[in-house]
């Protein structure tokens with residue numbers, strides 16, 4: 001079992017010692033280690049059971065400190081950083097040699113972000129090194145949005161979890177970089193495309209590359225519950241599973257199903273608010289995965305704003321194999 005608390009000094013001492021700590025961010029909880037210490041970085045991959053071809057995000061406390069790790073910062077990306085940091089934006093920038101190969105999986109760019117959570121920002125300000133932090137879940141499983149989620153899956157393997165409460169955004173950061181002169185989104189996330197386009201104009205979305213590690217977290221099957229997860233029109237799916245005699249649970253955007261037991265259904269946002277739906281998504285998927293049913297039935301959100309990123313996660317959860 002990990003200790004869980006709000007002691008920044010204690011978190012700091014574990015990190016300085018090369019150990020890993022669960023940290024809160026506004027998006028999801030991270031599994032953090034000293035990004036400049038290859039042994040700590042290796043421990044992250046091992047603890048998560050993550051393949052080393054899937055690189056990590058480097059977290060730092062301010063825009064000003066990014067220069068320590070990157071050799072170039074294109075003007076357009078600077079504008080995004082100034083507008084959205086601290087926040088759910090990760091930028092791919094050419095790395096300096098100080099960044100260990102293992103952090104970037106040998107790629108020329110390093111992913112950098114300034115997370116927006118008071119505890120973690122204070123921790124990062126106090127540390128002399130940046131933190132490498134993937135989401136604090138075993139590879140391929142649903143990302144954690146509460147300290148208890150981290151404890152449930154990695155508690156045996158790490159000494160401390162910094163408890164910052166439930167994550168305000170609930171979806172991972174949006175990953176952005178440049179190819180030639182073009183701005184590219186590699187992972188849809190907590191920062192909406194529209195907000196990015198308001199600052200830099202039209203962008204290209206390149207978020208689906210199956211098993212290609214050039215844009216990794218984009219492995220098709222990801223964010224996945226252990227139970228079969230079926231996406232479609234809920235009324236049709238429910239009728240079908242009932243007829244087939246399956247025991248199922250339902251994840252809806254806003255609808256309640258009066259004829260079904262309360263504990264076998266979750267509506268992400270009864271008022272149809274996509275921010276609220278994003279906040280609730282991963283904990284709802286976890287809860288239903290732990291409910292004793294054979295299959296989870298779910299529906300897509302409207303494809304607007306955060307709905308696009310939510311739907312991306314739902315589709316990946318539904319892919320098997």
Ligand code: TXA
Nearest residue numbers: 027029030055056107109110111134135172173216217
């Ligand atoms: O919101 C977030 O981004 C959370 C919190 C903890 O900050 N972190 C997170 O990390 O989601 P992770 O490791 O679960 O996902 C990071 C994604 C991976 O898909 C990885 O492949 C991609 O970022 N990535 C990291 N470095 C990259 C690089 N140099 N080039 C391309 N993709 C990269």
Ligand code: MG
Nearest residue numbers: 134135143217
């Ligand atoms: Mg992840």
